[in-house]
Amino acid sequence: DGDGDVASASASVDVGGAFTFLDDGPRVVVGDGGGGAVRALTVDESSLGVIATSNFAGLVGGPGIDFGADGEGGQVSAFSLHISADGVDSQLVDTATGEAVLLRMNGDTLEGYLQNSDLIAFTLSLDPINAQATLQQERALRHPDPDNDDERLTLVSDMVWISRTTTATDGDGDSVVHEGSALLGGWIGFRDDGPEIDLIVVGDAPTLTVDETQLGVAASASFAGVFEAASQFGADGPGDVVRAYQLEVAYDGVDSGLRDTATQQAVLLYTTATGVEGRLASGEIVFTVVL
Helix, strand or coil, X not given: CCCCCCCCCCCCCCCHHHCCCCCCCCEEEECCCCCCCCCCEEEEHHXXXXXXXXXXXXXXXXXXXXXXXXXXXEEEEEEEEEECCCCEEEEEEECCCCCXXXXXXXXXEEEEEECCCCCEEEXXXXXXXXXXXXXXXXXXXXXXXXXXXXXEXXXXXXXXXXXXXXXXXXXXXXXXXXXXXXXXXXXXXXXXXXXXXXXXXXXXXXXXXXXXXXXXXXXXXXXXXHEEEEEECHHHCCCCCCCCCCCCCXXXXXXXXXXXXXXXXXXXXXXXXXXXXXXXXXXXXXXXXXX
């Protein structure tokens, strides 16, 4: 006090709970980053059973992660295949049987199977760690364009997709999960296998002769044995074989080297719908060859 006397007292309050240290967990800052070039996955019926591969990781690139003050602990991604429904019609058709090809998941493998016989037409598998995709075709599929023997069929766009689940963990164990997906339909392809024909000449043309002592009397001979055709039908198997023969001249009006006795005019050759005609310049027909 004023003349120097002292008195003292003490009290305490626990303030430990008044101080807070909030954790800083990881967070996704970019929806889908990364990625990279992706090559379409296509098999060719010319080589049924031969495996084709492609990496699909670039279709669903990993997210951008801010690990915060705790720093990066780790980041793990898992890839998987999905279909819209088990038994969904792929819109593909088996060539040999005409059966529809349906889709199902067998574990981690997508199977294209025949609707009635359950035979496997193709399989598509995906490595869950690195997104390496493997496609193998076992049966020929019906391609609608008969004029394109290298036609590429694909799956319906929204029928099949790939997903990527990424789990990011910071330095003290906090984690965040991000999921992304991408449609696969157009990335999966099946090329056609067309037929091949080897046509060779195996013999000499027969002699076909008429005699002027009997003008107007026809003579005949078969030229079919001159040719031989070896057909390879490929993976689609045999369909129809149609043979057609026709006669041709070097060009219409070419000089045959023959002369008409009565007029001494040159005999010219012309292609017709049924064969070849030898005519005079005046148009009069000297002879016909019908095939």
